[in-house]
Amino acid sequence: MSDPSEAPTDFAPRAGRGVTAATRQRLEALHTRAKACLERGDHDYAHDLLTQCIAEDPGSLIYAQTFRANIAKKYAGGGKKSSMFGSLVGKTGRAAVAKAAGKGAWTEAFTAGCQALKKNPVDLPVLRELATGCGELGHTETQLFYLRWALDLDLHDVETNRLGGEATAKSKQYEQAIACWQRVLKQKPEDEEARRAISRLSVEQTLHEGGYDHELLKGEGATPDLPAIRVSDLASKESDGQPRRPATISAEPAAEESIVPPLSREELEEVVEEEPKNLTAAGQLARILHVAGESTAAIELLRRTLAASPDPESPDPESPEQAKLEEAQLQMTREHVEATQDRAKATRKPAEIKQAKQAMVLSNQAELEVFAARAKRNPASVRDQLELGLRLKRGGNHREAIKALQAARGDARREAEVQLHLGECFQHIEQFKLAASSYEAAIKASATESAHASEETHKLALYRAGVLALGLGDLDRAENRLTELAGHDFGYRDVSDRLDKIADLRKNA
Template sequence: MTSDRNKKIAADCWRRGNEALSKENWDYSIEMFTTAVKLDPEALLYRQTKRGAERKKYGDNNSGSKMGVLKLAGLKTKIKNSRRKKDWASVDQYAEEGLTLNPWDAGLNADMAEACQNQGYDDPAIFGFKMAIENDKANKGYYTNLGELLEEKGEFKQARECWEMAFKLDPMDGEARSKVTALMATETRVRGGYEGAEKSSGVKRQSAYDEGRETREQRHQAQKGGAPDGPGQSVEADLQRLIRKEPENKDHYLKLGDFYRRDGKLTEAKENYEKAYELSGKDTNIGEQVEDIDLEQLKEKLTAAKDEFNRDRKNEEAKKRVTLISKALIKREIEIFTKRVERYPADMRIKFELAQRFIRLKKWAQAITLLQQSVKDTRISSDALVALGKCFYAEGKKELAKRQFEKALPSLSPDEKPDIYKEAHYLIGRLYEESKEKEKAEDHYSEILAVDYDYRDARERLEGL
């Protein structure tokens, strides 16, 4: 949270920057806007004005400084290192520094957006991803990240359009397809001028003046000690009223289910989704929402059970509950993902997720079959190859395991996927150690220690070779 003092100084810097901007003193205006952004990173206006000044400085040439290439390379290395440490404030700072050299750099705009998103600065994050897309319209990740942010803000139409672009860029992406379908349904439910029931035609829109003020009816209801249930006073009551009026309209149940789900009331959400599912003639898309609630409920129960066990590690009953719920969750996940693999046979991500569940149960053969298909998806091929190697290793097929790790490693990076990178090097190192190929084992253990000196027993194994 930005302090009042910093906000005041930031506003003063922004004012000075605007004065310099009007005189076409680009360098000083950018310096002032940069200071304003540092002092108040949540303020979208400061970043927007800074980006505008940067573009004017370079005459809208779409390429920025011709002399800044080397400096940009250094900044991008700093961004990578800071991202690895999850130091998002530094990622933000270095990205903004880079954007003063090239405000059209899609990667830097996305770096800034990611840093803001991780710090809870949603508006600057949305701005950053939009700028990234403006300069690189073929990057699917920018659209999916922007879509998620817009959905969180209730901008369902714009969010859907982002996911549609992601799906257009990658027609095999089942997640994008599902998001488009879900957001279309959400749009339909809120069309009528309200988000959830709060935008219902029967609900009065609040002005800024009305915000936080009680209505006469609300005060009267509060004096009586009851909850407000007149039109426009309660989202839940409005939706229940619509259901009483049109009990066969599935959309009303979906709206109420959505409301309860956002409110964390999963039992009530599931009841309404199930009713909508029956009224829809068992629409599979609605059925999937019921299944998703099942998984959410089991995950909540598992988290609660783990918390109870962690409070008292000697509690055998709590330990037993963790085991039972874990088994129930993985069983339900396998049931659901198996159906979705049948429904979406071209979606390799679902096959990969199902394979991961079989791996947890040590059902290597089932996992291997799914992973051999999953490697065809270039987005997850390295992850699938490492998982496949682990399965072959567990089955004693060491040469096959080695081959999978060798295929995976060239496309793995310690910056982007540190855990998988280290695990792949560790396991292939073990395989070479077992086959007495010491030099190769040393190479792989050394790769691990270069990025994580305390990883498992890699240091002890290297010293023992």
């Protein structure tokens, strides 16, 4: 009898082809063995087992996640990791993967890719080939997973960001797609493909968020390119001295008005100084500063502009321009955090680490201000209340976070998440009964949700409830919740150690 761990050589996944029940059962057994190897430190054997899983089922996100976790654990360990990774840069196994993929031999392609990562765990070209293969087979989740992995290794790699921009755009993740293309543009300021992509995706994002039918708006022909920005759109004033609102974008410029290049940085600075409430000019200038590497100045500019606008006396305090500027501010803060963390990881210099921490503080404060303003404008918006509550919690203001989170309980789809955050906030302020009640509500809500994202929420809620009960001396409840968690995932955090502790406490009682 052949070894059941041996992958069949005649299996070649095809786009749209599913995995049979028998194959799935065999792969799950291999995955379980691989996780056990990972836990005891036998990373090479775990890698081989997971290679078989991925080669036969490249669309499984769980297999890919365990595969990456095994590599991360194998190479964890300070200086040794850094020196080894550094010596591997430039060595790639991409050719073998691309050759097999070109023949449609997907099992061989994914096997070659996994074997290449065993030799060089920072092989960006191989990760890109794996992502491309997943994309061709229609496995969007794993495609994005491999691209995210590659970006974690090098956030500013041009080719990875190109692929990321294309893949996330297809998934209608416009914000992520724009961020990828912006990183391309930052590395290659003259890249016309990146400029066109950002322009196109910004329009598609607006249409998507507004619920517009893109095909109806296009009409008979293709959507024309947007014209260049007019000086008059940004800086001209009407006869009453008030800033003129930008004209509606049209396919062709008006006959009497010529198209000129966008305003320069210096010109925009003058406009912003004269008109501190000019949202359009502030947005343009902030983008220039951000691309130039002056992200802190860009974020501060947007904060000042948003604080000055809109006019508190206005009957309609929210405008599309303001919402767009808020989104730009959030995006810039996230990119700034990513960039500073990337530098800190690469250099390990105290100054870079300090800057990364400062960027996190700045990001949370900017997000807090945006969502506080939105929650104030739209007190009935469950989403805005939840986002505000999360930022307050992250900033350590647990009492105010509780108020916002309680206002966000109206969305049944996010009930488990909200209750879990409430429980953690109550526990921080030592309201243990309320915390326990919230954890139980989170367990109940996540058990009834079908979304994949609720699985982690369910496990964390069980863990929080069990640990809190153990701390309060309620051994029965602690044992029940932690045992239930162990039934889902015995390797979750320190659940097995805590169950052993409960057993010891019962023996010594």
